[in-house]
Amino acid sequence: MDRDTFGVVLAKKLGIPVPSNYRYGDYWPKIMENLELRDFLDTITVLYQTLENKFQPERSRVTRERLLQEAREIFEEEQIAYQIDDQGGVHLKIDAAFEGERASLISGLGDARYNNVRSNLDATFQALDETPPDYKGAVRAIFSAAEGLFKLIFSKPLQMNTAEIQARLKPAIDRIYADNTPALRSSHKQVESLRDWVDGAHVYRHESGTEEPSPPPAETAVLIVSQGMAFIRWLVAIDRLLMPQPLPSPEGTS
Structure with missing residues (x-):
């Protein structure tokens, strides 16, 4: 060279x-x-x-x-x-905690089932890596990652909104933790937090009265993306808990 x-x-x-x-x-x-x-x-x-x-x-x-x-x-x-x-x-340097969460989340989405989620996460980080960072694009992409996962888990909803979260995620939580009251109460609070996160992210997807929402400030975008990554990790765990367990092998077979 x-x-x-x-x-x-x-x-x-x-x-x-x-x-x-x-x-x-x-x-x-x-x-x-x-x-x-x-x-x-x-x-x-x-x-x-x-x-x-x-x-x-x-x-x-x-x-x-x-x-x-x-x-x-x-x-x-x-x-x-x-x-x-x-x-x-x-890449844009945010902080060690953010980078650790990014790496950990990506490594936990290895199943082909989550290919679309990973694709939207890639779009999130690519938006942050632009110069200057595309904070609005990052918020939209992290929301798409979470929404795509939500649709994957529950099949029927056309979108992830507060009503669908209450109608579909809360009953699933009730089933999973029916015999664990502390976990049930805590998870209900997480459902409420997810609903609030969705409302906050929607501001930068469909801002009322404008054709194109103004971009979020850096600190707001990083917060939304960080929370979105945490909710995606949680929803992946819920998805795996809801998956049908494999039937036991017939006696005498491996």
Whole structure:
């Protein structure tokens, strides 16, 4: 990988003009300063990808690791609100708790049954990773993930709203925890919280009196997405509890 190659690749990958003086190292700081933020962040990803050399895999690994380490140190020192994953992808940095919940939730949706939920979750995180973040898109996508899961569990409802939650989820909770009064009472409160969450998210899907709702502020969007992830995790657990148990094998068979 050399400067000549990188300049050509960068222009092609990002669809941006790169001045002819990119071949000279002294000009790169100015080139980077003139990039839009999204293109600047994508430059890290493109560089990471182009550092692969299939004929020198160990050298490629070391060079890539050095790039990630140095870039992360710079981001940390400059307090940049983005983080770099192990593949060179740059994502909006929210906090450790959010990132942990994101990773844990995705890993818990491995069944093919939840493919649509995962797809909408991917759209949620992609919206957050845009530059600038698409907070309204993230809220809409997390709602679609939760609503799709709700429809999957209960089959019949055309949408997830407060009436459907009360009519379908509450009776399911009553059946599951019929013999566990503390769990039943607590879960009833979670049903109420889910109804409130749905009402809050609906504001950014169908704002009354406007064709297109205004985007939520960052802190509101992060809260809605965080709560949505928690409710999705809970609904997945409810879904699995409601699934028919497999019949026992006939005696004498395995």
